[in-house]
Amino acid sequence: xTTSDLPAPGSTARTRIRRLPDKTVTEREVAYAxxxxxxxxxxxxxxxxxxxxxxxxxxxxxxxxxxxxxxxSRLFTTLAAGAPTCLTVTLVDGLVLARSLFESSMHYRSVxxxxxxxxxxxxxxxxxxxxxxxxxxxGRTAEARxxxxxxxxxxxxxxxxxxxxxxxxxxxxxDDVPTDxxxxxxxxxxxxxxxxxxxxxxxxxDDQATGVPLPAYVENWGRA
Amino acid sequence: xTTSDLPAPGSTARTRIRRLPDKTVTEREVAYAxxxxxxxxxxxxxxxxxxxxxxxxxxxxxxxxxxxxxxxSRLFTTLAAGAPTCLTVTLVDGLVLARSLFESSMHYRSVxxxxxxxxxxxxxxxxxxxxxxxxxxxGRTAEARxxxxxxxxxxxxxxxxxxxxxxxxxxxxxDDVPTDxxxxxxxxxxxxxxxxxxxxxxxxxDDQATGVPLPAYVENWGRA
Numbered sequence: 001x002t003t004s005d006l007p008a009p010g011s012t013a014r015t016r017i018r019r020l021p022d023k024t025v026t027e028r029e030v031a032y033a034x035x036x037x038x039x040x041x042x043x044x045x046x047x048x049x050x051x052x053x054x055x056x057x058x059x060x061x062x063x064x065x066x067x068x069x070x071x072x073s074r075l076f077t078t079l080a081a082g083a084p085t086c087l088t089v090t091l092v093d094g095l096v097l098a099r100s101l102f103e104s105s106m107h108y109r110s111v112x113x114x115x116x117x118x119x120x121x122x123x124x125x126x127x128x129x130x131x132x133x134x135x136x137x138x139g140r141t142a143e144a145r146x147x148x149x150x151x152x153x154x155x156x157x158x159x160x161x162x163x164x165x166x167x168x169x170x171x172x173x174x175d176d177v178p179t180d181x182x183x184x185x186x187x188x189x190x191x192x193x194x195x196x197x198x199x200x201x202x203x204x205x206d207d208q209a210t211g212v213p214l215p216a217y218v219e220n221w222g223r224a
Numbered sequence: 225x226t227t228s229d230l231p232a233p234g235s236t237a238r239t240r241i242r243r244l245p246d247k248t249v250t251e252r253e254v255a256y257a258x259x260x261x262x263x264x265x266x267x268x269x270x271x272x273x274x275x276x277x278x279x280x281x282x283x284x285x286x287x288x289x290x291x292x293x294x295x296x297s298r299l300f301t302t303l304a305a306g307a308p309t310c311l312t313v314t315l316v317d318g319l320v321l322a323r324s325l326f327e328s329s330m331h332y333r334s335v336x337x338x339x340x341x342x343x344x345x346x347x348x349x350x351x352x353x354x355x356x357x358x359x360x361x362x363g364r365t366a367e368a369r370x371x372x373x374x375x376x377x378x379x380x381x382x383x384x385x386x387x388x389x390x391x392x393x394x395x396x397x398x399d400d401v402p403t404d405x406x407x408x409x410x411x412x413x414x415x416x417x418x419x420x421x422x423x424x425x426x427x428x429x430d431d432q433a434t435g436v437p438l439p440a441y442v443e444n445w446g447r448a
Contacts, residue, residue: 039330040316042266044275051268051275055314055334090279092264094425097442100369101357102379106263110279133325145324145410155326173430181432186369190436192429194445201318201419206397208405212414218321221418 031167034109035060038089039136041067045075045083058087059135064159065113066120066128076156080119087113087160094195098174099186105170107193113165117158125157139217255391258333259284262313263360265291269299269307282311283359288383289337290344290352300380304343311337311384318419322398323410329394331417337389341382349381363441 041058044051054075056067065087069076079085094107120128126147134141147155173192180186200222203214265282268275278299280291289311293300303309318331344352350371358365371379397416404410424446427438 040314042277042312042314044268044277044310046270046273046275049270050308050338051270051310052338053266053268053277053310053312053336055312055332057330084274086268086275086277088266088277088279090264090266095361097361097364098368100371100375101353101365102369102371102375104357104361104364104368106281106360108279112277114274114276129325133328136330137319137321137328140321140328141325143413144322144328145326145404147324147326151324151326173428180369187432188436189367189433190429190439190442191433192427194427194442195425196422197425198420198422201421203416203418204397205414205416208411209413209415212412215414218414218418 027167028162028165030169031111031162031165032060034091034111034167034169035065035089035162036135037109038091041065041087041089043067043075043079044086044088045078047074047078057132057136058089059132060162061128061131061159063162064128065162066132066157066159068129068132068155068157071154071156073156076158079117079158080156082116084114084116085160092196093171094193096170096174096193097191099176099180099189099191103174103176103180107195108168108170110168111165112168113160113162115160115162115164117160120157120159125152125155128157128159129155138221139215143215251391252386252389254393255335255386255389256284258315258335258391258393259289259313259386260359261333262315265289265311265313267291267299267303268310268312269302271298271302281356281360282313283356284386285352285355285383287386288352289386290356290381290383292353292356292379292381295378295380297380300382303341303382304380306340308338308340309384316420317395318417320394320398320417321415323400323404323413323415327398327400327404331419332392332394334392335389336392337384337386339384339386339388341384344381344383349376349379352381352383353379362445363439366441367439 039057041056042053043056044053052075058065058067090108090110092106092108096105096107098104129147130141203218263281265280266277267280268277282289282291314332314334316330316332320329320331322328353371354365427442
């Protein structure tokens with residue numbers, strides 16, 4: 001995988017990708033489809049010049065990315081206080097085996113969002129948390145217990161506006177350099193791609209739920 | 225998933241996790257096993273106070289994390305110039321359905337490494353790149369063309385020393401609050417975990433490789 005270039009500071013479009021134009025897709029619809037297919041984001045925050053990159057569960061909700069953490073977390077209090085962040089979601093779809101190692105890469109879809117998150121409170125926070133739960137576990141919010149006031153107090157829920165986003169997609173066959181398609185032995189080796197897929201395994205009930213029928217909504221996961 | 229706390233600036237152990245002790249594993253062996261099971265890292269870099277989080281293919285090599293990018297990338301030139309970074313690898317292993325949404329989470333394994341990467345050159349760079357390729361595509365370096373001088377010139381290869389690392393692992397059954405195990409209707413709902421697994425799909429040859437037998441090393445991927 002080739003990483004994206006960073007634009008010059010002060011550029012009006014910090015997140016526009018300037019290199020690898022064939023791997024750049026600008027449509028917001030594509031970005032949202034990638035975000036909606038993801039569960040995990042990596043969020044950056046700077047403390048005393050040191051970047052930290054932290055995994056969070058997330059969901060897109062309208063034009064926001066929603067994520068949450070502990071009120072006791074310095075990362076989250078820093079973000080809630082208005083620190084700039086970068087939220088990146090990357091889905092790896094496969095390996096690309098070119099005839100050269102240099103042109104070998106991955107199939108992937110990635111969205112990067114820059115901005116300042118906004119802390120959600122009150123009913124807005126509850127709605128965002130339910131949306132996040134429903135994104136991660138479709139059907140579950142109708143059955144599981146909703147957050148209590150003391151749980152909300154222990155939680156910082158953030159909404160990052162998806163104003164400044166970039167998308168990168170790597171797909172298709174290997175992009176070999178012309179000589180490798182002619183010169184032996186490389187011209188004759190196998191080349192192509194190997195998909196990587198994610199699937200749900202067999203659900204495992206905890207001790208108290210042994211014998212409780214698996215909910216239909218869980219059975220349907222991964223069958224869409 | 226609950227995100228990690230950030231220690232106080234100036235702490236001698238920036239990456240020690242202080243909360244969620246049951247999810248913290250300190251052994252370096254565990255960290256290395258997680259890194260060795262990963263392909264994708266998210267790397268943070270700060271430009272003018274703005275954090276960027278960029279996906280990179282990576283491999284552990286001894287006590288370093290190896291990753292590479294374009295010599296034309298501002299991210300990579302910034303890192304090569306000695307900027308502090310954070311490299312995070314997260315593997316999602318499943319969803320945890322507790323009786324409350326608050327206690328619901330993910331099974332995951334995550335490693336965070338802080339430090340300043342070192343640019344590799346000469347034979348050291350070539351060896352690191354071959355190691356990276358072999359990690360991502362075991363067996364491939366014996367067959368595919370190795371990097372040419374002009375390809376190395378277009379590449380920045382970085383080694384981040386794994387001196388300052390932290391590990392977080394979320395596993396096991398849901399950790400429900402006691403009342404949810406007694407109070408109806410929540411005490412009677414299904415609870416447990418749903419694994420998420422990654423698998424290789426059917427390899428797809430490119431046009432020129434149609435009819436070329438699939439290499440044995442590719443056939444063996446995912447069968448270990």
